[in-house]
Amino acid sequence: PLESVIKFYNHTAHKVLGDMKVLRLMQDFMTERYHMAIVADVQEKEDLDPVYVPIGVVTLEDIIEEIIQQEIVDETDAYVNNDFKKKNEKKFLPLIPIKKKEDEHVMKISPQLELATFTYLSTQIPEFSEENISANVLHKLLRQDVIKEVEVGGKPIIETGKTVDFMAMILTGELKIEVGREKMIFVQGPFSTFCIPALAGPYVPDITVVPSDVPCQYLCIQRDAYRRAIEATAMTNEEQKDRPTPPVFRPLNRPSCDSGRSSPRRRSERSIKHPVESDPESEGAHGEKDALISSENGDDVTKV
Numbered sequence: 001p002l003e004s005v006i007k008f009y010n011h012t013a014h015k016v017l018g019d020m021k022v023l024r025l026m027q028d029f030m031t032e033r034y035h036m037a038i039v040a041d042v043q044e045k046e047d048l049d050p051v052y053v054p055i056g057v058v059t060l061e062d063i064i065e066e067i068i069q070q071e072i073v074d075e076t077d078a079y080v081n082n083d084f085k086k087k088n089e090k091k092f093l094p095l096i097p098i099k100k101k102e103d104e105h106v107m108k109i110s111p112q113l114e115l116a117t118f119t120y121l122s123t124q125i126p127e128f129s130e131e132n133i134s135a136n137v138l139h140k141l142l143r144q145d146v147i148k149e150v151e152v153g154g155k156p157i158i159e160t161g162k163t164v165d166f167m168a169m170i171l172t173g174e175l176k177i178e179v180g181r182e183k184m185i186f187v188q189g190p191f192s193t194f195c196i197p198a199l200a201g202p203y204v205p206d207i208t209v210v211p212s213d214v215p216c217q218y219l220c221i222q223r224d225a226y227r228r229a230i231e232a233t234a235m236t237n238e239e240q241k242d243r244p245t246p247p248v249f250r251p252l253n254r255p256s257c258d259s260g261r262s263s264p265r266r267r268s269e270r271s272i273k274h275p276v277e278s279d280p281e282s283e284g285a286h287g288e289k290d291a292l293i294s295s296e297n298g299d300d301v302t303k304v
Contacts, residue, residue: 015040018055026063035060109147109217113171117219118142120191121169127199127226134233141221141229150175150216157218158194158209163202165223168194168209173216178208187212199226 014037016025029035036059040052065072109117118138121128128138150157150173157175158164170192177186197203199221 013038015052015054016058017042022063022066025058026060026067029060029063109171114142117169117171125193125196127196132233133229134236137229137232137236141225142219144225146219146221146225147171148218148220150211150218152211152213152215154211156208156210158205158207160206160208161204163204164195164198165202166220167196167199167226169219171217171219173214174212175216175218176210176212178210179206183208199223 014028014032014034016028016037016039018039018041025037029037036057038054039056039058041055042050043053044050061072118135122130122133122135122138126132133141157168160178170188170190172190174187174189175192177188178184179186194207194209195203195205201223
């Protein structure tokens with residue numbers, strides 16, 4: 001199975017020799033982007049090729065411990081020091097605290113699972129689409145006390161023939177579904193939904209949902225909380241409609257004072273020839289000059 005997983009992810013196991021220096025191995029970890037390697041030793045036999053025999057595993061944590069000359073101990077380590085086999089006295093703390101203080105919200109699911117729940121609700125269930133509940137309101141709704149836990153052997157969540165006023169969706173674990181008079185049992189996993197019509201009004205289910213053999217976390221949204229979310233979305237939309245739209249100011253296309261280029265208007269003014277008032281004296285001088293030039297270009301030069 002391990003070989004199949006390695007081939008699927010195209011992540012080969014790296015091998016290093018036992019006499020490799022720590023700094024060289026650290027550089028290989030950083031360049032090749034891996035943090036674990038199999039340490040091998042070369043065994044030579046007569047008339048046979050040398051064989052690489054695995055003798056251990058080295059990790060990035062081992063290299064850091066050698067650099068800082070101190071053991072890195074966390075709650076998952078069985079021993080504080082492998083040389084003296086001193087047991088670790090740290091207790092493993094659960095990632096999800098069970099108890100919470102008054103007026104303090106404790107997140108029972110990870111941010112990744114919360115994002116996946118938000119995406120599934122807003123895209124796959126029409127009751128939670130953007131038209132009914134905005135993204136901000138839905139995020140706030142998921143951060144309320146809507147996550148429930150079911151222990152093995154607990155009471156049924158939904159019973160046949162009993163009116164419910166909430167919808168449920170499995171987040172982690174499994175739940176058993178009993179259907180029909182024969183009570184046929186089906187197992188449902190994460191992101192399976194139940195009783196969505198109960199958000200609109202009274203709903204009588206025809207199935208029974210009971211805990212399975214594994215613990216389960218499920219999303220439970222009451223009808224009142226859903227209606228408040230719809231009202232909050234409607235109020236937000238009305239406020240955005242009533243809010244006046246700010247005027248848009250567009251800058252004028254004026255030439256810059258520092259630029260040496262002239263504007264199109266100035267270029268057009270230059271291209272237009274304006275009439276110039278004539279002076280009698282200047283016209284006479286220009287006439288004599290033109291006559292002299294024309295006579296010099298001809299065959300006979302006329303002297304005045």
